[in-house]
Amino acid sequence: GAVVSQHPSWVICKSGTSVKIECRSLDFQATTMFWYRQFPKQSLMLMATSNEGSKATYEQGVEKDKFLINHASLTLSTLTVTSAHPEDSSFYICSAAYGGELFFGEGSRLTVL
Amino acid sequence: GDSVTQMEGPVTLSEEAFLTINCTYTATGYPSLFWYVQYPGEGLQLLLKATKADDKGSNKGFEATYRKETTSFHLEKGSVQVSDSAVYFCALSHSGGYQKVTFGTGTKLQVIP
Numbered sequence: 001g002a003v004v005s006q007h008p009s010w011v012i013c014k015s016g017t018s019v020k021i022e023c024r025s026l027d028f029q030a031t032t033m034f035w036y037r038q039f040p041k042q043s044l045m046l047m048a049t050s051n052e053g054s055k056a057t058y059e060q061g062v063e064k065d066k067f068l069i070n071h072a073s074l075t076l077s078t079l080t081v082t083s084a085h086p087e088d089s090s091f092y093i094c095s096a097a098y099g100g101e102l103f104f105g106e107g108s109r110l111t112v113l
Numbered sequence: 114g115d116s117v118t119q120m121e122g123p124v125t126l127s128e129e130a131f132l133t134i135n136c137t138y139t140a141t142g143y144p145s146l147f148w149y150v151q152y153p154g155e156g157l158q159l160l161l162k163a164t165k166a167d168d169k170g171s172n173k174g175f176e177a178t179y180r181k182e183t184t185s186f187h188l189e190k191g192s193v194q195v196s197d198s199a200v201y202f203c204a205l206s207h208s209g210g211y212q213k214v215t216f217g218t219g220t221k222l223q224v225i226p
Contacts, residue, residue: 103158106155
């Protein structure tokens with residue numbers, strides 16, 4: 001089946017630094033990937049839709065300068081949290097569509113100290 | 114806007130017990146409904162889905178029926194196993210499930226021997 005992998009699975013960083021999270025489709029090409037964020041005991045919230053070769057589409061209320069998304073190839077999308085602060089600590093999940101179904105990565109837990 | 118409400122967990126059951134995880138939704142029109150499962154250390158996987166009223170989705174012994182009159186999509190299994198221990202997410206989509214998806218908060222199920 002289709003596999004989506006994220007890296008790193010967890011990361012700890014200092015306040016003010018930037019962190020990059022990668023999302024790869026391992027056995028299929030994905031023109032579109034999605035980035036979600038999940039707070040404890042809350043729903044997965046769609047942050048943005050990442051389109052290969054073009055700008056990402058951000059959901060209302062998501063700061064595009066804060067959460068930089070790059071979808072440079074058909075198998076890789078990256079999410080960079082710039083100038084991270086403790087309130088950015090969260091669980092970030094990516095997904096990609098294949099064959100009419102969404103496939104999800106394992107998630108990346110970010111902790112900002 | 115769309116929303117999904119599911120019962121809070123964690124739910125702890127003994128092996129072979131009957132499982133029900135409640136899910137209700139608020140949405141315009143006629144969305145497709147889904148249950149996703151996330152096993153420890155893995156990404157979300159589609160468990161089952163239903164695309165119209167009165168449809169029953171089923172997979173791996175799990176079932177859920179799309180009830181338009183009660184706006185519900187409760188997940189059931191007659192006899193749970195330890196291997197069913199996971200987090201279960203109810204979700205809806207207006208685009209067949211491979212575009213924008215609205216998730217519930219997830220319900221953690223723990224099955225003890």
